[in-house]
Amino acid sequence: MKLDLQAKFLQHLSQKKQDEGFTLIELLVVIIIIGILSAIALPSFLNQANKAKQVEAKTYVGSANRAQQAYYAENSKFVTGVADYGELGLGTATQTVNYKYGISAQDDGVLARAEPNAGTKAAIRAYIGGVKIGLVAGTGESTTLAILCEGDKAPVAGGKLGGSTETLSKMKASDSGPPECSTGYKPIEGK
Secondary structure (H helix, E strand, O other): OOHHHHHHHHHHHHHHHOOOOHHHHHHHHHHHHHHHHHHHHHHHHHHHHHHHHHHHHHEEEEEEHHHHHHHHHHHEEEEOOOHHHHHHHHOOOOOOOOEEEEEEOOOEEEEEEEEEEEOOOOOOOOEEEEEEEEEOOOOOEEEEEEEEEEEEOOOOOOOOOOOEEEEEEEEOOOOOOOEEEOOOOOOOOOO
């Protein structure tokens, strides 16, 4: 009986050795799955840097819009030139590594722009913000209305550059409703 037990034990050990490790097919399947997941996730991961750069522009232009509204409430006029940019009290530069910022008058309002720096290879979009005077329906009181617009595409992909020739629609006080984004731009909701 002792020999029978030894034979079974040796057979068990030899069977156990065959069950160890992964087969080549199992390893290939795992590598293929990892490759597919990487191909799906990599473009999204690489685009995060451009999104972070665009957040800078959204923040600066949105802040300029709010500062213009506050400035108008206190002074009954808008800041309309880059030379007077400091009067808004933003404490931001008019040029950064990624964008060039500017403000200018349009009709009865003012525009704030974020234009991607010339020669940039990054796929970052242009931004335009607008603030105008509007009337509150029924009361006849004036208020300020604002909008923030984002370029449909980055300039490197054929989108708008956001330069000083860009304008917004409905910027006159007599126009009903808030300003509207022009062709090539879309409004950013909730900003």
